[in-house]
Amino acid sequence: MPTIKIESEKCKGCSLCIDVCPYELIRQERTINHQGYQYVVLADPEEQCTGCTLCALMCPDICIEVFK
Amino acid sequence: MKQVFAKPKALNDEIMHYCPGCGHGVAHRLVAEALDHYDITGRTVGVAPVGCSVLMYDYFNCDIIEAPHGRAPAVATGMKRSRSDLIVFAYQGDGDLASIGLAEIVHAANRGENITVIFINNTVYGMTGGQMAPTTLLGQKTTTSPYGRNFNTDGYPIRMAEMLAPLEGTTYVARMSLDKPVNILKARKSVFKAFEMQINNVGFSFVELLTICPTNWGMDSMESIKRIQDEMIPYFPLGVFKEKETEDYI
Numbered sequence: 001m002p003t004i005k006i007e008s009e010k011c012k013g014c015s016l017c018i019d020v021c022p023y024e025l026i027r028q029e030r031t032i033n034h035q036g037y038q039y040v041v042l043a044d045p046e047e048q049c050t051g052c053t054l055c056a057l058m059c060p061d062i063c064i065e066v067f068k
Numbered sequence: 069m070k071q072v073f074a075k076p077k078a079l080n081d082e083i084m085h086y087c088p089g090c091g092h093g094v095a096h097r098l099v100a101e102a103l104d105h106y107d108i109t110g111r112t113v114g115v116a117p118v119g120c121s122v123l124m125y126d127y128f129n130c131d132i133i134e135a136p137h138g139r140a141p142a143v144a145t146g147m148k149r150s151r152s153d154l155i156v157f158a159y160q161g162d163g164d165l166a167s168i169g170l171a172e173i174v175h176a177a178n179r180g181e182n183i184t185v186i187f188i189n190n191t192v193y194g195m196t197g198g199q200m201a202p203t204t205l206l207g208q209k210t211t212t213s214p215y216g217r218n219f220n221t222d223g224y225p226i227r228m229a230e231m232l233a234p235l236e237g238t239t240y241v242a243r244m245s246l247d248k249p250v251n252i253l254k255a256r257k258s259v260f261k262a263f264e265m266q267i268n269n270v271g272f273s274f275v276e277l278l279t280i281c282p283t284n285w286g287m288d289s290m291e292s293i294k295r296i297q298d299e300m301i302p303y304f305p306l307g308v309f310k311e312k313e314t315e316d317y318i
């Protein structure tokens with residue numbers, strides 16, 4: 001199943017990845033990482049991720065790896 | 069399972085100091101992807117500007133030299149002329165390139181130096197707190213244009229790609245935007261092309277990238293992306309303004 005891996009310690013919570021995911025599979029956590037940002041996580045219980053890489057293309061901090 | 073998207077090898081694992089959403093991160097990634105693609109990291113030297121990306125040497129695995137404000141094209145010229153085996157790129161913001169460094173970029177382009185320039189247009193001086201840049205749009209409020217940019221006193225926003233394209237010395241001139249995935253893919257192609265021009269000794273290549281500066285625009289990332297689409301792209305049209313063939317080169 002295609003999936004993504006988000007490096008939460010690098011994430012700055014800018015939410016650019018959230019907006020581009022066609023299935024709205026990324027959401028922001030309420031807790032913060034060591035940088036002080038509310039990082040994002042993949043929430044894909046139904047394994048909908050297609051590995052389209054749109055989220056990774058948008059991420060300015062290169063926190064997202066995509067597997068297919 | 070195969071990895072289909074990974075951090076380019078030309079970047080290290082440092083956390084970049086840029087603000088959340090800042091366009092410098094994607095611009096760095098595209099340059100690094102070009103270095104990976106052509107396998108040139110070991111013989112590439114970048115020239116960093118003065119501006120938010122002044123610390124880019126912390127993130128790249130190639131050599132980076134720091135130039136005085138606006139002088140990156142002059143430093144890159146010297147580097148490339150003395151070591152033509154190197155791939156040399158300048159990376160500059162709009163305050164750096166279009167304001168204090170305007171003479172250096174125009175003359176380097178006009179001389180047709182065989183270098184690559186990546187130009188980050190975020191319509192403000194980012195590092196120093198959001199002052200008006202030559203690229204600031206009419207009506208745009210900045211710390212030095214609190215009532216909005218007025219052409220009577222401040223002149224018009226400068227279109228660098230259109231200014232450089234007609235010069236005989238330039239071989240590839242494009243403007244791209246980092247506002248959405250499809251445009252980021254086009255920008256990647258353009259940055260690759262710019263490096264390819266230099267590798268093939270065709271001459272001076274220039275890619276302008278429209279990017280967001282949420283901090284100094286006083287917007288969140290999503291509002292900033294919308295501003296690129298609604299306000300910047302209509303004034304700064306995207307496209308390839310010039311592309312010479314190798315054979316054109318005299």
Ligand SMILES: Cc1ncc(C[n+]2csc(CCOP(=O)(O)OP(=O)(O)O)c2C)c(N)n1
Nearest residue numbers: 118119120137161162163164192193194195
């Ligand atoms: C000779 C000189 N003049 C002025 C400055 C102050 N200064 C530092 S960064 C900067 C502007 C940078 O803006 P830009 O090139 O748009 O880059 P950004 O920070 O937006 O990436 C200025 C004016 C300086 N460091 N040196």
Ligand code: SF4
Nearest residue numbers: 021049050052053055
């Ligand atoms: S790869 Fe595509 S489908 Fe999967 S999380 Fe990212 S944007 Fe969503």
Ligand code: SF4
Nearest residue numbers: 011012014015017059
């Ligand atoms: S785009 Fe990157 S930095 Fe921004 S929220 Fe998503 S993973 Fe985090």
Ligand code: SF4
Nearest residue numbers: 086087090120194281
């Ligand atoms: S001030 Fe603007 S250009 Fe500088 S790091 Fe922050 S968002 Fe980027």
